Amino acid sequence: MLITVIRSLILYALVVLVMRLMGKRQVGQLQPYELVVVILISELAAVPMEDTGIPLLSGILPILVLFLSSVTLSFISLKSEKARGIICGKPTILIERGRILYPDLQKLRYNLSDLLEQLRVKNMPNVADVEFAILETNGELSVIPKSQKRPVIPEDMQLATKYEGLPLVLIQDGKVNLSNLKQAKADMQWLTQELKKVNLTNPDQVLLASLDSTGTLFVQEKPVQAQQLN
Numbered sequence: 001m002l003i004t005v006i007r008s009l010i011l012y013a014l015v016v017l018v019m020r021l022m023g024k025r026q027v028g029q030l031q032p033y034e035l036v037v038v039i040l041i042s043e044l045a046a047v048p049m050e051d052t053g054i055p056l057l058s059g060i061l062p063i064l065v066l067f068l069s070s071v072t073l074s075f076i077s078l079k080s081e082k083a084r085g086i087i088c089g090k091p092t093i094l095i096e097r098g099r100i101l102y103p104d105l106q107k108l109r110y111n112l113s114d115l116l117e118q119l120r121v122k123n124m125p126n127v128a129d130v131e132f133a134i135l136e137t138n139g140e141l142s143v144i145p146k147s148q149k150r151p152v153i154p155e156d157m158q159l160a161t162k163y164e165g166l167p168l169v170l171i172q173d174g175k176v177n178l179s180n181l182k183q184a185k186a187d188m189q190w191l192t193q194e195l196k197k198v199n200l201t202n203p204d205q206v207l208l209a210s211l212d213s214t215g216t217l218f219v220q221e222k223p224v225q226a227q228q229l230n
Helices: 001-023 032-050 056-079 081-087 102-108 112-121 178-183 187-195 225-227
Strands: 092-096 128-133 139-143 169-172 206-211 219-221
Touching: 001 032, 001 056, 032 056, 032 081, 056 081, 092 102, 112 128, 112 139, 169 178, 187 206, 187 219
Parallel strands: none
Antiparallel strands: 092 128, 128 139, 169 206, 206 219
């Protein structure tokens, strides 16, 4: 039993490491060759976990080979546009200037119902409002509306807007982020004073405190039950 647990932990750690090294992407964003690698790695890891009679190396070695193959293909596709087209395929235009390109739908075996469903998901239910709809290499449909149908933005109205950066999280679940506090050019004394303004005396009482680019501090107190657990 102990051997099974140890083998499982080793394989689990290896698979997690390999997936991290392959990059931060969701399953829906994977290229076809990457998805194949993910499926094969999961199968290869499962077999030595279930059967302790199989040497652990028999599971580890193929996983490493697949990882190296994936990294190699990624490097090749990065350096060569032609190779990328062969390995990953090319985006295909399915709608152009409000007209569905039916021959391309047939070529990709992409039915009309799926196309209309994806348009509805993108809040573009009317085909006539679409300038371009492009099926990307990872299977995602990119929809570009006609200029008359896109949402109004400040630039359209010639309005000047203030800069909005990412808010800095200063306290998260009672823990002070000293790095972000320093980046905000503040200190614990300032933070303590700000908390007192909202009747809080200790960072442990704070669920979240963040500072936006205008210098406004958002503070949300922890529920009483959560404070008691700490």
